[in-house]
Amino acid sequence: MSYVAGRVASALGVLLAAFTLAFLLLQALPGDAVMIRFESPELGLSPEQIATIRESYGADAGLLTQYGHALAGAVQGDFGFSAATGAPVRVLIGEAIGSTVLLAVLGLLTATVLAVALAVAATLLPWSWLAGAIRSLPSLFVSVPVFWLGIVLVQIFSFRLGWISVIRPGPLEGLILPVLTLAVPISAPLAQILLRSIDTARAAPFVGVVRAKGASEGWLLANNVLRNAAVPALTIAGVLLGELIGGAVVTETVFARYGIGRITADALATQDVPVLQAIVVLAAAAFVVVNLGVDLLAPIVDPRLRRRAAA
Amino acid sequence: MSTDLSLAPGPSAVLAEEAGVEAGDAAGAAGTVGGVAAGGAPGRRRRRLPALTVVASFALLGLVVAWALLPALFGHADPYAGVPSEKLAGPSPAHWFGTDTTGRDLFTRVVYGARYSLLGGAVAVTVGLVAGTAIGVLAGTIGGILDEALMRVVDVLLAIPALLLSLSVIILLGFGTTSVAIAVGVTSVAAFARLSRSEVARVRRTEYVEAAFGSGGRWWQVLLRHVLPNSLTAVLALAALQFGTAILAISTLGFLGYGAPPPTPEWGLLIAEGRNYLATAWWLTTLPGIVVVLTVLAANRVSVWIARRSEA
Numbered sequence: 001m002s003y004v005a006g007r008v009a010s011a012l013g014v015l016l017a018a019f020t021l022a023f024l025l026l027q028a029l030p031g032d033a034v035m036i037r038f039e040s041p042e043l044g045l046s047p048e049q050i051a052t053i054r055e056s057y058g059a060d061a062g063l064l065t066q067y068g069h070a071l072a073g074a075v076q077g078d079f080g081f082s083a084a085t086g087a088p089v090r091v092l093i094g095e096a097i098g099s100t101v102l103l104a105v106l107g108l109l110t111a112t113v114l115a116v117a118l119a120v121a122a123t124l125l126p127w128s129w130l131a132g133a134i135r136s137l138p139s140l141f142v143s144v145p146v147f148w149l150g151i152v153l154v155q156i157f158s159f160r161l162g163w164i165s166v167i168r169p170g171p172l173e174g175l176i177l178p179v180l181t182l183a184v185p186i187s188a189p190l191a192q193i194l195l196r197s198i199d200t201a202r203a204a205p206f207v208g209v210v211r212a213k214g215a216s217e218g219w220l221l222a223n224n225v226l227r228n229a230a231v232p233a234l235t236i237a238g239v240l241l242g243e244l245i246g247g248a249v250v251t252e253t254v255f256a257r258y259g260i261g262r263i264t265a266d267a268l269a270t271q272d273v274p275v276l277q278a279i280v281v282l283a284a285a286a287f288v289v290v291n292l293g294v295d296l297l298a299p300i301v302d303p304r305l306r307r308r309a310a311a
Numbered sequence: 312m313s314t315d316l317s318l319a320p321g322p323s324a325v326l327a328e329e330a331g332v333e334a335g336d337a338a339g340a341a342g343t344v345g346g347v348a349a350g351g352a353p354g355r356r357r358r359r360l361p362a363l364t365v366v367a368s369f370a371l372l373g374l375v376v377a378w379a380l381l382p383a384l385f386g387h388a389d390p391y392a393g394v395p396s397e398k399l400a401g402p403s404p405a406h407w408f409g410t411d412t413t414g415r416d417l418f419t420r421v422v423y424g425a426r427y428s429l430l431g432g433a434v435a436v437t438v439g440l441v442a443g444t445a446i447g448v449l450a451g452t453i454g455g456i457l458d459e460a461l462m463r464v465v466d467v468l469l470a471i472p473a474l475l476l477s478l479s480v481i482i483l484l485g486f487g488t489t490s491v492a493i494a495v496g497v498t499s500v501a502a503f504a505r506l507s508r509s510e511v512a513r514v515r516r517t518e519y520v521e522a523a524f525g526s527g528g529r530w531w532q533v534l535l536r537h538v539l540p541n542s543l544t545a546v547l548a549l550a551a552l553q554f555g556t557a558i559l560a561i562s563t564l565g566f567l568g569y570g571a572p573p574p575t576p577e578w579g580l581l582i583a584e585g586r587n588y589l590a591t592a593w594w595l596t597t598l599p600g601i602v603v604v605l606t607v608l609a610a611n612r613v614s615v616w617i618a619r620r621s622e623a
Binding site for chain 2: 017146276
């Protein structure tokens, strides 16, 4: 129980620190976004009016007061108002997050299928040259820029083969290429870790015993080896999540999809600090939650870890 | 936090894993994941085979460095002024990578663009290496509260996705090649910090370091004479890996439009500019992308090679 409490406390600590870092980093911006928006001569506001606006945004208070307000708001899911459009950040993100989460979840599923397929093919294929070639695929996949992969896929499947319409594809049809673009780079670290732990597990003495009893390689892989290989793969879930979020942002830009990626790009163009801050904090929260989940799940999946967790 | 390390491989190990199939050795060198079951015989066979890919990787990186240093030797056309009558021509012996909308030779532009990627990658790795190693060595040698505090900062840096972290730095520093390079460097600070801290911890436990302390050496003397030189290979391997990652990230940020403004022939920007001609001129996006992929692949291969050498 103390293990669980410790993990939760540590996760909350990281989250608070991430919020603080994002606050300090972005609050230190040269001209604050409120000024950029309201000082433009087109609006013709008087200095007094601007001061009132600043006050309403809380920009005139001390740094510590602002931090307290921001933190209290963030805890309740309130990230203030966009400095560029005036809309509540919560509404902006709420509208965009669905399509990004859908993309990310489908991307992760596809990546997992791809990684397992690669690992199994590299292990079971009887032709060593082909297995070797498949083994080196993940190192190629990590070297491919996500944005370029998306462009090349559009090039091939939409323009050369004409399989997927570029103009107004259906909702499902429009998802195929973005999901594929996202899945390929995510599958690489997963496939590498699976391959490595499959190799380790296959060399374990108990596998030799099962093999001696007459089990085929395929049976062995399905019943003994893959389960052993799953735990190490679980531990990189947090890293994968980071890549998934970054990849989704880029993929959305390439395929002109509305989502967190579009909001991020807009926030950057208009120096919209509250929006970027909220996105960074939410991403860190997702990372912390996933890692906490892995830390708590790993001892359940792998009994060997239970002793260590109890210690 | 020690339970954290025992359950999950450190970021250096995970990053090293991205380098290549045989990166198990790199991760082992990083001191986090070890014991890949590579038997003696396949190990020997593998050692001879990759030599060719290592040579090819070094040759490719050398060529790209030469492009960056002496672009006029390789690209014979003008990277900024085109010949309008030759616009949007496909790859040919005269124009290896074809020409763009204003008739500029794409190969020449890729050659001239090499310096932005390489210089940016070098700046990024330097930022990550210097800041990260300083944090890691301080945390590892002084320990105590400072260690705890510094490692919490590293945890936070790891919790924010790399792209969002670099975008936060870019919004702070403004757009441009230098801020992009620094922003990408910030994302690698955590990996260097964790690696150097674990290296310091590893070397500190060795007998010769105890002997150096026992014979009256001060901690900074021991640090400079023994700990740092012995951590060098692992740090170098990570640096090579981060160099490849940085080139990838720089091209991504360039593509998104946060780097150099047009008409700079930065690789990511070249691909972004070619996007509008997907149907008519495939070479504008495909060929510069292949150059990026090959450069990153070569850097990753060199990283694995460095890490494996330290094993032997």
